[in-house]
Amino acid sequence: MTSAYAFAALFYAAAALLVGGLAYKIYDFARTPAPLKIPTTPAPTTRGGVALRLLREVALFESLFRSNLWLWLFGILFHGALLLVLARHLRYFTEPVWAPVIWLQPFGIYAGLAMAVALAALWARRFLVERIRYISTPSDHLMLALLLGIGATGLGMKFFMHTDVVAVKAYFLGLLRFDIQPLPAHPGLYLHLILVALLMAVFPFSKLLHAPGVFFSPTRNQVDDPREKRHLAPWAAKLES
Amino acid sequence: MAAPEFAVPELKEYPVIPILKADAMAAAKPYVASAPMNEALGFPGELVADWEERAVAKLGELLQKYRSLKVYLDACVHCGACTDKCHYFLGTGDPKNMPVARQDLLRSVYRRHFTPAGKLFPKLVGAKDLTRDMLEDWYKYYNQCSECRRCSLFCPYGIDTAEITMAAKEILDAVGYGQKYTNEIIGKVHRVGNNLGLPPAALADTLEGLEEDIKADTGVDVRLPLDEAGAEVLLITPSADFFAEPHVDSLVGYAKVFHAAGIRWTLSSKASEAGNFGMFIGSYDQLRRIALRVREAALELGVKRIVVGECGHAWRVAYSFWNTLTGIGAGGNDPFALQLQKQLDQRYKQPSHICEVTYDLIRRGALKFDKEANDHRIVTFHDSCNVARGSRMGDAPGGQFEIPRAIIRAVANHYVEMAPGTTHEQTFCCGGGGGLLTDELLELRVKGASPRMEALKQVADSDGVNFMATICAICKAQFTKVLPYYHFDRSMIGGVHQLVSTAIRLGA
Numbered sequence: 208m209t210s211a212y213a214f215a216a217l218f219y220a221a222a223a224l225l226v227g228g229l230a231y232k233i234y235d236f237a238r239t240p241a242p243l244k245i246p247t248t249p250a251p252t253t254r255g256g257v258a259l260r261l262l263r264e265v266a267l268f269e270s271l272f273r274s275n276l277w278l279w280l281f282g283i284l285f286h287g288a289l290l291l292v293l294a295r296h297l298r299y300f301t302e303p304v305w306a307p308v309i310w311l312q313p314f315g316i317y318a319g320l321a322m323a324v325a326l327a328a329l330w331a332r333r334f335l336v337e338r339i340r341y342i343s344t345p346s347d348h349l350m351l352a353l354l355l356g357i358g359a360t361g362l363g364m365k366f367f368m369h370t371d372v373v374a375v376k377a378y379f380l381g382l383l384r385f386d387i388q389p390l391p392a393h394p395g396l397y398l399h400l401i402l403v404a405l406l407m408a409v410f411p412f413s414k415l416l417h418a419p420g421v422f423f424s425p426t427r428n429q430v431d432d433p434r435e436k437r438h439l440a441p442w443a444a445k446l447e448s
Numbered sequence: 449m450a451a452p453e454f455a456v457p458e459l460k461e462y463p464v465i466p467i468l469k470a471d472a473m474a475a476a477k478p479y480v481a482s483a484p485m486n487e488a489l490g491f492p493g494e495l496v497a498d499w500e501e502r503a504v505a506k507l508g509e510l511l512q513k514y515r516s517l518k519v520y521l522d523a524c525v526h527c528g529a530c531t532d533k534c535h536y537f538l539g540t541g542d543p544k545n546m547p548v549a550r551q552d553l554l555r556s557v558y559r560r561h562f563t564p565a566g567k568l569f570p571k572l573v574g575a576k577d578l579t580r581d582m583l584e585d586w587y588k589y590y591n592q593c594s595e596c597r598r599c600s601l602f603c604p605y606g607i608d609t610a611e612i613t614m615a616a617k618e619i620l621d622a623v624g625y626g627q628k629y630t631n632e633i634i635g636k637v638h639r640v641g642n643n644l645g646l647p648p649a650a651l652a653d654t655l656e657g658l659e660e661d662i663k664a665d666t667g668v669d670v671r672l673p674l675d676e677a678g679a680e681v682l683l684i685t686p687s688a689d690f691f692a693e694p695h696v697d698s699l700v701g702y703a704k705v706f707h708a709a710g711i712r713w714t715l716s717s718k719a720s721e722a723g724n725f726g727m728f729i730g731s732y733d734q735l736r737r738i739a740l741r742v743r744e745a746a747l748e749l750g751v752k753r754i755v756v757g758e759c760g761h762a763w764r765v766a767y768s769f770w771n772t773l774t775g776i777g778a779g780g781n782d783p784f785a786l787q788l789q790k791q792l793d794q795r796y797k798q799p800s801h802i803c804e805v806t807y808d809l810i811r812r813g814a815l816k817f818d819k820e821a822n823d824h825r826i827v828t829f830h831d832s833c834n835v836a837r838g839s840r841m842g843d844a845p846g847g848q849f850e851i852p853r854a855i856i857r858a859v860a861n862h863y864v865e866m867a868p869g870t871t872h873e874q875t876f877c878c879g880g881g882g883g884l885l886t887d888e889l890l891e892l893r894v895k896g897a898s899p900r901m902e903a904l905k906q907v908a909d910s911d912g913v914n915f916m917a918t919i920c921a922i923c924k925a926q927f928t929k930v931l932p933y934y935h936f937d938r939s940m941i942g943g944v945h946q947l948v949s950t951a952i953r954l955g956a
C-alpha cells in the first residue's frame with residue numbers, strides 16, 4: 208500500500224500543478240491586452256470567421272500544412288493519435304465506460320503505435336535536419352523522450368508485460384473519490400505513471416503552453432475590422448485623457 | 449555601380465534552402481544613433497551603465513502591455529516550420545536569421561528572468577543571461593529583420609517575429625542603444641514634417657515644378673495642391689513620392705486620377721509623410737505621435753476623406769492602427785473619435801488606399817484609359833509585405849491582392865504573375881523594409897532580395913517581364929538600388945499609379 212499512497216500523492220501534486228499552473232497562465236494571457244490590431248491577413252472579417260480559422264488551425268494545422276508537409280504529417284499524426292490514446296484511457300476513469308470509448312478501444316492500440324512512430328520521426332528531424340538541430344535545446348529532446356517513454360511503457364504493458372488493468376482502474380476510480388485503493392506492483396506501470404505525472408507537472412512551465420497559446424495568438428484570433436471598429440487597450444486609452 | 453565587396457547570391461532556377469553559415473552576417477551592423485538623435489525621442493543618449501537591469505525591466509514592462517509578446521515567447525515549440533521562410537536567412541544562410549533563432553535571442557533572456565524553468569534549469573531550456581555579447585546580437589539581428597511577418601503566416605501558432613523584433617528594438621532604445629537610420633528619421637518627421645526633411649517651402653516648389661512638367665507633357669493643367677482648406681480629400685503619401693525616382697511618377701498618377709475624376713484634393717505640409725517609423729522601432733508612443741499629425745492636419749483642413757498613397761508599412765499603420773491611434777475610422781463612440789467622425793464622410797472607408805479610390809472610379813466608369821500606352825511594358829506585381837500580411841483593401845479578405853492587380857489589368861495589356869509561393873500573402877519582402885533601408889546594410893539588403901530576384905528572373909526569362917509594379921515607397925527605393933546587382937535595369941521597378949499615369953485619359 209505504500210506505493211499506492213506514494214503514487215496518489217504524486218498524482219494529486221501533478222494534477223494541482225497542471226490545473227493551477229495552466230489556470231494561472233490562461234488568466235495571465237487573458238488579462239494582458241493586445242493594444243493593436245495585428246491579424247495576419249488575409250484574415251476573417253467576422254467573429255464567426257475567426258472561430259473557423261482557429262478551428263482549422265487546431266483541428267487541421269492549417270498553417271503548418273502550408274509550411275512543411277512532412278512536419279504537418281508527423282505533427283497531425285502524433286496529435287491525432289494522442290487524442291485517441293487519451294480517449295481510450297477514459298475507461299480507467301469512468302464506470303460504466305461510455306459506449307464511444309468502448310467502441311474505439313481497438314483503434315486506440317493502433318493510435319498508440321502511430322504515436323510512437325510519429326514521435327520517432329519528429330525526434331529524428333532534430334538530429335538529421337541541420338536547421339532543426341541548431342534550434343533544438345536539451346528540453347526539446349527531453350520532451351520527446353518523455354512522450355516516447357510514456358508511449359513505450361504503455362505499449363509494453365499492452366503487448367509484453369500485462370498488468371492487472373482491473374486493479375488499475377479500481378485505483379484511479381478511487382483516486383477520483385479520494386479513496387486510495389491498492390495499486391498492482393508492476394515496474395512498467397510504475398514507470399508509465401511517473402512519466403505521465405511528470406508530463407502533467409511540466410505542462411504549464413514548458414513549450415506545451417502552445418496548446419492554450421494558439422487561442423490567444425493575436426495574429427490568429429483577431430477579426431480584420433480595424434476601420435469599422437475602434438480597438439483600444441485600457442493602457443492606450445489613458446493616453447487620450 | 450562599383451563592384452560589390454560581397455558575393456551576390458547566384459539566382460537558382462528552383463528555390464534551395466541554404467546550409468547554415470554560422471555568423472555569416474555577424475559583421476552587418478547598422479550605425480548606432482547619436483546622443484542628440486536618441487534624446488530628441490526621449491531615449492537615453494547612449495548605452496546606459498545599468499543597461500542589463502534596465503533592459504530586463506523594460507522587457508517586464510512590455511510583457512504586461514503586449515499579449516502578442518507574452519504568448520509568442522511562451523508558445524514556440526521549436527518545430528522549425530519557420531526556419532526556411534525568412535528571405536534574410538534564404539539570402540545569407542546565417543542561422544540567426546532563421547525566425548525562431550531570431551526570436552530565441554530574446555526568448556532565452558525571457559526564460560532566464562521570467563520563467564521558473566529558466567531560473568532553475570537555464571541550460572536545460574536554453575535560458576541565457578543578458579550579457580554584452582547577447583546585447584550585441586540583439587542589436588545586430590533585430591536590425592536584420594524587416595518585420596515582414598512572412599514567418600507568422602507559416603507558424604502553427606501565428607508567432608510573429610516582427611512583434612518580437614519590435615519589442616527588442618524598444619528595449620534597445622530604452623537602454624540608449626537605438627539605430628541611427630530610424631531614429632534620425634523619426635526626429636525629422638517631428639522637426640520638419642516628413643522623413644526626408646523636406647521643408648514646406650521646398651515642398652511647394654517641388655509640387656509647382658511637377659505641375660509644370662505635367663503641363664509640358666500632356667498640355668493639361670493638373671494640380672498638386674498643398675494645404676488647401678476645404679478640399680474633399682487629404683492625401684497622405686510617403687515623402688519619397690515628392691522627388692525620388694520612380695516614386696514621383698506615381699504621385700503624378702494620383703494627381704491625374706483626382707483631376708480626371710474631378711475630386712478636389714490636397715496635400716498637407718504638416719503631415720507631408722505617410723511613413724511611420726514608430727512602428728519599426730516598436731514604440732507605441734512614437735507610432736501615435738506621428739499618426740496624430742494626420743489627425744491634426746485633417747481637422748485643420750476640414751477634409752471629408754483621408755486617402756493614403758503607395759506605401760506599404762504606412763498602409764498597415766493607416767489601415768490597421770489609425771483608428772486605434774487617432775480615431776480615423778468608424779465605430780468609436782468616445783469624444784476623441786467622434787470629433788473626427790463627424791467631419792469625415794462615412795460613406796467612404798476611412799482611411800482609403802489610393803488603389804481603392806482608383807479602383808472604385810474605374811468600376812464606376814469614371815476613368816478612361818489608353819491601355820496601348822503601356823504596351824512597351826510587360827508587367828508583374830510585387831506584393832509588399834505590410835500590405836499583403838498586415839492590411840486589407842476593399843470589402844473582402846484578399847482585396848489587397850485583387851485591387852492593385854485589377855487596376856494594372858485595366859491600364860496595361862501585358863500582365864504576368866510571378867511563381868506561386870512568392871506572391872500574395874506568401875510574398876517575399878523586398879529586403880529593405882523595417883528600417884533597414886540604409887547603405888551600411890547594403891550586403892544584407894542585396895542578399896535579402898534574392899528570393900524576390902529569383903522569382904523575377906523566372907518571369908523575365910520566360911515572359912519577357914520588364915516592369916515590376918509595387919505600391920510601396922521602400923520597395924521602390926530598395927529595388928532601384930539592388931536590381932543592378934542582379935543585372936536588371938533599375939528602371940524596371942515602378943508604381944501601380946505610374947502605370948495609371950501613363951495610360952489615363954485626361955480629357956480636355
Ligand code: SF4
Pocket residue numbers: 533534535536545546547550592593594595596597598599600609610613877
Ligand atoms: S518578420 Fe520577416 S524578416 Fe523578420 S524574421 Fe520573419 S520573415 Fe524574417
Ligand code: SF4
Pocket residue numbers: 523524525526527528529530531547548602603604605606607
Ligand atoms: S514555426 Fe512557430 S512554433 Fe515553430 S519554430 Fe517557428 S516560431 Fe516556433
